[in-house]
Amino acid sequence: MSDTWDLAGGDAIAPGLTAVRPVGGGDVFEAWSAFDERLHAPVVVKIVRPGHVDVESSRAGLLREVEMLSRLNHPGVVRLFAYDDEGPRPYLVLENVDGPNLSSLISRHGHLPLHQLLPLGLELASALHYLRHEGVCHLDVKPSNVIMGAPAKLIDLSVAMDVADARALDHPVGSDEYMAPEQCEPGERGAVDHASDVWGFGATMFRAAAGHRAFDREPRWQQLTHGPAALPHFVPHELGDLITSCLAPDPADRPLPSEIALAIEPMMDRLPTARLSGFKISL
Known part of the structure; x- marks a missing residue:
């Protein structure tokens, strides 16, 4: 079974965050282009995969990334806008950068x-x-x-x-x-x-x-x-x-x-x- 939330464009990732399209991810996270109603702007949302929600090291990685991004501010480093590590789908809301990897x-x-x-x-x-x-x-x-x-x-x-x-x-x-x-x-x-x-x-x-x-x-x-x-x-x-x-x-x-x-x-x-x-x- 694929370790994914089975989201589709238009689905709610969380209140105020609407999925647009998948943009990649890795073993621990799936990443989505999304629309943030609070910012009224496109963002990227990294969501902890279902199989990792209860994995201590995966949650620690999410919080480590939150801590790092919260203290950094540079044009060449992606910005963090919000996060939720306690909901059913732990996630980060990140700056949407217009361009391919x-x-x-x-x-x-x-x-x-x-x-x-x-x-x-x-x-x-x-x-x-x-x-x-x-x-x-x-x-x-x-x-x-x-x-x-x-x-x-x-x-x-x-x-x-x-x-x-x-x-x-x-x-x-x-x-x-x-x-x-x-x-x-x-x-x-x-x-x-x-x-x-x-x-x-x-x-x-x-x-x-x-x-x-x-x-x-x-x-x-x-x-x-x-x-x-x-x-x-x-x-x-x-x-x-x-x-x-x-x-x-x-x-x-x-x-x-x-x-x-x-x-x-x-x-x-x-x-x-x-x-x-x-x-x-x-x-």
Whole structure:
């Protein structure tokens, strides 16, 4: 039996929240585009799946995401509007970002062109710089957790935690191909830290730049024994070197998010100027 609430467009998720269409989800949550009557605006609602309502760890994950989102305020991090952890369908009401997630965009169209890729890198670096200064590790930076709005936004802080808690981890956390080596084997390959999010950024940017993953899914955790695949020839060397530096096995060898941003800015300045019907458009 499918672990779902069997909602359809027009159904009430909760009082004042009307389901519009499904927009994805995972093992613990299903996600719906919805209309919020209080805000009188479209939103995204993450609903704990029926089979997880009574699972303590699933409820703890919901409350952890509430706590994280309640203290964060950045253009590149999705906003929380409301939540209910006590009703029959525990849920979060989140900002609706107008755009596809990066994973689906790559699946449909392949690698991103430079004029889209470089701003994405700059916007994600900005969000990671902010999280670093707030003492928060996202721990699941990957294409499906990036919504390609204006600006791009990081979503899903269900496994995010304070840096002190991340450094104390003794078990793997994250999504296999986007986990830094130290996330796969905490303690054995260094502490999980903000540098782990930089690794996730590098793996995400690699897929966006190349159209394929830096590491294969099988065998699991190839990043522990292999280097990343070669980037295609059409990726500029300067950008390729930056992405590769983010995938350094040693966390100490990875750049800071602010250093990533500083490296990308001049690359953006060198992008060709667009022209339309003979008129110059300054980027």
